[in-house]
Amino acid sequence: MSPAPLPSTKDRILDAAELLFADHGFDATSLRMITAHAGVNLAAVNYHFQSKEALLDATVARRATPINRRRLELLARYESEAGDKPVPVENLLDAFLRPILEAGCMVPRLMVRMLYLEQKPVFKRIFQRHLQPIVQRFTEAFGRSLPHLPQQEVMLRMQFVLGAFAQLMSATETLHNITEGRFPALEPSRGVGYLIAFSAAGLKSPAFENTL
Amino acid sequence: MSPAPLPSTKDRILDAAELLFADHGFDATSLRMITAHAGVNLAAVNYHFQSKEALLDATVARRATPINRRRLELLARYESEAGDKPVPVENLLDAFLRPILEAGCMVPRLMVRMLYLEQKPVFKRIFQRHLQPIVQRFTEAFGRSLPHLPQQEVMLRMQFVLGAFAQLMSATETLHNITEGRFPALEPSRGVGYLIAFSAAGLKSPAFENTL
DNA sequence: GTCTATAGTCGGATAGAC
């Protein structure tokens, strides 16, 4: 038998921070909210982490590392399957989106927040460390699979995909609000197929005639 | 000659609030930041508006009203042009997206923030007052123009479009950061054609086989 | 209408006992 399955104080803080940062954002989440939700003492945050910003960093790092490893595994498998031919964009989308949508944590919502809106330097640092290398790797792959597009249009369309992905993260709540309940609850991981189909059609459409 | 072209204190506050709320979000923007940027006294905010939340409401209301009027004008024109046939989705997208992208103000960024992330009741009230009726009107129009899709998939794909639109709002900065300058500056209003082409292809793709 | 001054609250971070 494993002796102590209870999560440590440090993990309880990380769990609460992940939930609250994702739901309310960095500024609107106080350390007092986090420690109350985790059932730990306020001073424990500054003991285990050094500051609120360092706690945010640790929160993201805990989840991003395995998600990105899984993304690169899937990408390598799909590239190996394709041999010399370009990888179907559906497969590239699957490799990029499925690991984060199926991670079963709140960090995707947090990622979305950073991607769009947060301006503080700490978010830029986190973005550059945990997302930029992966995005660059996938941009090259998408470029090879969409040879009819200039590279800048590939990058722009990938931004559209990221935006659609972000919206899927909150689609359930948003649609539920808009339709006053006529839209059923949709778990983000169940919507990934819809998102891939929509995005693949958009990515494969002919190049836009004007110049960027 | 018009006597006093100088903006009033009230308008200067609204201008500064629009800019700062859009860039930094509601919680991260203090009234002191706003009054400093506007060059007015701190107490002027609570005199002209009653509270920080009421200021946010006024900031959105000032822009949303003309944008939504323009959206309905364009929608009516396109529906009149189409006669009995369904309106092309490209036209529906144009009627919905172009007015807000060409408004030349920061409220689109603010809308995006609300759409995705903000949880406070004040944002839900603003959303319901200024966005929900328009979204409902356009959902019906998209449903008529996409008869091959079940209504729930129409709503889900519209969410994807909203997400792509949101990303376009910050695409310039994001791409500039990711590519370290290799991506040229792109004004959101110049990207609307790209967004419409991408979204139309996604919307028109065949229905996803599974059930929602 | 516009200012100064301040009340009252809440935030992050820390000191020091245990």
Add this chain to the structure above:
DNA sequence: GTCTATCCGACTATAGAC
């Protein structure tokens, strides 16, 4: 490692002079 108590700064909002 975990607690209590507290410092100090920033915030929203308001009172009251002009």
